[in-house]
Amino acid sequence: MVEPMRVGILALQGAFREHAQVLGRLGVETRLVRRPAELEEIEALVIPGGESTAIGRLLFEYGLAEKLLARAREGLPVFGTCAGMVLMAREIEGIEQRTLGLMDITVRRNAFGRQIESFEAELQITVLGDKPFRGVFIRAPLVTRVGAGVEVLAEFEGKPVLVRQGRLLACAFHPELTDDPRLHRYFLGEVAKA
Amino acid sequence: MVKGTWTVKKGLAEMLKGGVIMDVTTPEQAKIAEEAGACAVMALERVPADIRAAGGVARMADPEIILRIMDAVTIPVMAKCRIGHFVEAQILEALGVDFIDESEVLTPADEEHHIDKHAFKVPFVCGARDLGEALRRIAEGAAMIRTKGEAGTGNVVEAVRHMRRINAEIRRLQGMRREELMKAAKEMGAPYELVLEVAELGRLPVVNFAAGGIATPADAALMMQLGADGVFVGSGIFKSKDPMKRARAIVAATTYYDDPQVLAEISRDLGEPMPGIDTSSLLPHQRLQERGW
Numbered sequence A: 001m002v003e004p005m006r007v008g009i010l011a012l013q014g015a016f017r018e019h020a021q022v023l024g025r026l027g028v029e030t031r032l033v034r035r036p037a038e039l040e041e042i043e044a045l046v047i048p049g050g051e052s053t054a055i056g057r058l059l060f061e062y063g064l065a066e067k068l069l070a071r072a073r074e075g076l077p078v079f080g081t082c083a084g085m086v087l088m089a090r091e092i093e094g095i096e097q098r099t100l101g102l103m104d105i106t107v108r109r110n111a112f113g114r115q116i117e118s119f120e121a122e123l124q125i126t127v128l129g130d131k132p133f134r135g136v137f138i139r140a141p142l143v144t145r146v147g148a149g150v151e152v153l154a155e156f157e158g159k160p161v162l163v164r165q166g167r168l169l170a171c172a173f174h175p176e177l178t179d180d181p182r183l184h185r186y187f188l189g190e191v192a193k194a
Numbered sequence B: 001m002v003k004g005t006w007t008v009k010k011g012l013a014e015m016l017k018g019g020v021i022m023d024v025t026t027p028e029q030a031k032i033a034e035e036a037g038a039c040a041v042m043a044l045e046r047v048p049a050d051i052r053a054a055g056g057v058a059r060m061a062d063p064e065i066i067l068r069i070m071d072a073v074t075i076p077v078m079a080k081c082r083i084g085h086f087v088e089a090q091i092l093e094a095l096g097v098d099f100i101d102e103s104e105v106l107t108p109a110d111e112e113h114h115i116d117k118h119a120f121k122v123p124f125v126c127g128a129r130d131l132g133e134a135l136r137r138i139a140e141g142a143a144m145i146r147t148k149g150e151a152g153t154g155n156v157v158e159a160v161r162h163m164r165r166i167n168a169e170i171r172r173l174q175g176m177r178r179e180e181l182m183k184a185a186k187e188m189g190a191p192y193e194l195v196l197e198v199a200e201l202g203r204l205p206v207v208n209f210a211a212g213g214i215a216t217p218a219d220a221a222l223m224m225q226l227g228a229d230g231v232f233v234g235s236g237i238f239k240s241k242d243p244m245k246r247a248r249a250i251v252a253a254t255t256y257y258d259d260p261q262v263l264a265e266i267s268r269d270l271g272e273p274m275p276g277i278d279t280s281s282l283l284p285h286q287r288l289q290e291r292g293w
Helices: A016-025 A036-041 A052-061 A064-073 A083-088 A182-191 B006-016 B027-036 B048-054 B063-072 B086-095 B131-140 B157-174 B178-188 B192-201 B217-225 B243-255 B260-266
Strands: A006-010 A029-033 A044-047 A078-081 A089-092 A103-108 A119-123 A133-137 A142-146 A151-156 A159-165 A168-171 B020-024 B040-043 B077-082 B099-103 B124-128 B144-147 B207-209 B231-233
Touching (some): A016 A029, A016 A044, A044 A182, A052 A064, A052 B027, A052 B243, A078 A083, A083 A089, A103 A159, A168 A182, B040 B063, B124 B131, B131 B144, B157 B192, B217 B231, B217 B243, B217 B260, B231 B243
Parallel strands (some): A078 A168
Antiparallel strands (some): A119 A133
16 A cells, blocks of 8 residues: 655656556545646656656756756655656766756666667566566667666666666656556655655 | 567657647758757658648658658657558658658548558557547557648648547547447447447547647647647748747647646747638648548
8 A cells, every 4th residue: 555645747748647547546646747836745756758858848948947956855756757767867878968967877868779669578676576567668768877876676688777766766668658556656655755 | 578569659659748749841940849849850841831832742751851850859750651652651660760640741642541550560640530530540550649630721720620529529429328339430430449448538549639730839729728638730830930939839838738827928929920821712622631531
């Protein structure tokens, strides 16, 4: 069981509806976040998949980035998936792109290639138990460098695809596009309560 | 590891939601679109307004143009093929485009059949004017639907008509008893299983964007308030006086579609929009939306 909690989902662009559905099924209250003030009302935040350039531009232009960074410094738990992971990274490989830089990781965008290379694969995620987790990778990024203090929780072909740094969690795949709520539950439980 | 599954095809469309897909004809335009916050670009030789003006047979763009645009940006690149022209689609897939639009804006290559889109690893988007048409395209494998509207006119009236019609038909199905759904399926020429699914979900089983005539931030917000998952802007951006400013404003309007204060602010001083066409002045053969079966 997950304790009652108000979870924000950054709803500037991307797959925010799917995250709201998974979180709703876990019994937590969700809020779509589009304005800085809405970041005050939440106890955890999900940054969904979408296009990191599109989300990033609105994030900085509409004053959300500053507020989000301040809340993260106070310990707000944040879970980023795909584009969300890109936005949480300190560094993007090979291109100039403004990010939040919350996590000490370097990320390579579209690391597996274009859409025709998008794939599904079974992942072994020890913290979620023995049953494999279905990883849905869509024009997915990869983590190419992890700093001290960043734990690698899952790899695909030897590269990190799920990482954690304290109350921050990020993955390269899309748990919101599966029926498996274990990773969201892990975020609300282990990560957010750390 | 499996590639090109229905989940990853439909999933890419889900990632585009709440975003703006912009028509571009050069790498420079593609960079402006990306910088402005587009969630994808549509690589074309000509925007619909110019296709309309040029007349003749409109075909898939030259691969050289598409490849140069793919090299210029990091966001997904879409390209159009003619309705039923599965070889153009095979070529686009071989080029590595991220999404194919089987589009009525180009001259149809087949007057009875659309492409079997399940046969491809790359996802497809198709236009629709009503629910039956949308469900036929989904049954053929379309991972995303858009309204047809009337492309290249800068007039949103047809996109509004199509979005309202699709959503009204979905609401009608939701009120039906199960045995009535077979009759509805028969009448709208749609597969029964998809009709059942729509009645249950209360929406299409794939993402539904608005397209065809969107020219202003207010147009984009109107379509979002009518229930669109996102918008395509064709001629509206690069046929206007200040494409960067207009592109940024339409992106913001698609996110803050329900906030009139933000919409008022971003609609200020955008310069001349594209010139529009009264769609009632179009002759039957000039109505692109009639293409598709």
